[in-house]
Amino acid sequence: xxxxxxxxxxxxxxxxxxxxxxxxxxxxxxxxxxxxxxxxxxxxxxxxxxxxxxxxxxxxxxxxxxxxxxxxxxxxxxxxxxxxxxxxxxxxxxxxxxxxxxxxxxxxxxxxxxxxxxxxxxxxxxxxxxxxxxxxxxxxxxxxxxxxxxxxxxxxxxxxxxxxxxxxxxxxxxxxxxxxxxxxxxxxxxxxxxxxxxxxxxxxxxxxxxxxxxxxxxxxxxxxxxxxxxxxxxxxxxxxxxxxxxxxxxxxxxxx
Ligand code: NAI
Numbered sequence: 001x002x003x004x005x006x007x008x009x010x011x012x013x014x015x016x017x018x019x020x021x022x023x024x025x026x027x028x029x030x031x032x033x034x035x036x037x038x039x040x041x042x043x044x045x046x047x048x049x050x051x052x053x054x055x056x057x058x059x060x061x062x063x064x065x066x067x068x069x070x071x072x073x074x075x076x077x078x079x080x081x082x083x084x085x086x087x088x089x090x091x092x093x094x095x096x097x098x099x100x101x102x103x104x105x106x107x108x109x110x111x112x113x114x115x116x117x118x119x120x121x122x123x124x125x126x127x128x129x130x131x132x133x134x135x136x137x138x139x140x141x142x143x144x145x146x147x148x149x150x151x152x153x154x155x156x157x158x159x160x161x162x163x164x165x166x167x168x169x170x171x172x173x174x175x176x177x178x179x180x181x182x183x184x185x186x187x188x189x190x191x192x193x194x195x196x197x198x199x200x201x202x203x204x205x206x207x208x209x210x211x212x213x214x215x216x217x218x219x220x221x222x223x224x225x226x227x228x229x230x231x232x233x234x235x236x237x238x239x240x241x242x243x244x245x246x247x248x249x250x251x252x253x254x255x256x
Contacts, residue, residue: 009039020079026056030052039235047065144174182243
């Protein structure tokens with residue numbers, strides 16, 4: 001429930017809230033950070049890229065924290081100092097992510113490990129650190145940016161075992177955290193995007209776009225702006241009875 005018991009989505013929906021968005025210096029994270037800021041949240045951009053991260057933070061009148069999500073001490077210290085400085089953390093979006101394409105039989109162990117460390121362990125570290133703050137406040141919303149790669153695989157690729165495993169793992173983590181923390185006022189959900197143009201996805205999109213056009217119910221790649229509505233919904237009290245869910249934003253790709 002928000003302070004005014006309103007459940008609408010407008011430019012006051014997140015007024016007074018603090019939202020921490022990892023990997024929001026560009027791409028999907030930046031889109032989500034912008035949407036939360038537009039709804040009134042104070043946004044903290046956490047990214048390993050100082051140039052892009054600080055640019056987005058200053059655009060949004062928010063704060064920038066330079067860190068690598070795989071650094072457990074760094075994550076914990078950053079979350080604690082954000083909570084101390086701003087007094088609260090209401091929303092955490094675990095968006096930072098990387099991928100490595102390679103057939104499973106030749107996947108280098110260090111690439112597998114780096115992807116798992118970033119996409120899954122990084123999200124756990126942030127959820128644990130922010131969850132401790134949220135448990136004290138008895139409120140919070142955590143949104144994990146998973147992927148349709150955690151729901152399905154394709155015979156003709158893309159093949160990215162670490163990425164697929166990390167995103168499926170993130171879905172399990174979403175349910176587990178939702179179950180553990182639901183009674184304490186914290187909701188945890190995941191967004192599973194289909195394909196959206198970004199630095200991470202463009203090489204794969206080149207390969208899969210013909211299939212998307214041939215078989216998706218909505219026969220195109222996702223457009224800029226098509227993820228922010230769900231992120232705002234899940235961040236806000238308009239979704240106060242939704243937890244533990246994995247919601248695909250994929251033009252229907254996973255139903256056919
Ligand atoms: P991107 O490569 O444009 O952005 C990723 C951001 O995360 C960058 O700002 C980067 O600096 C940051 N980052 C990466 N590793 C980090 C680390 N160790 N510590 C701190 N920051 C780190 O990629 P995109 O596409 O915006 O991806 C965002 C999320 O969306 C990822 O979790 C990705 O798996 C997911 N996703 C993307 C899809 C797409 O089609 N673009 C589809 C499905 C999921």
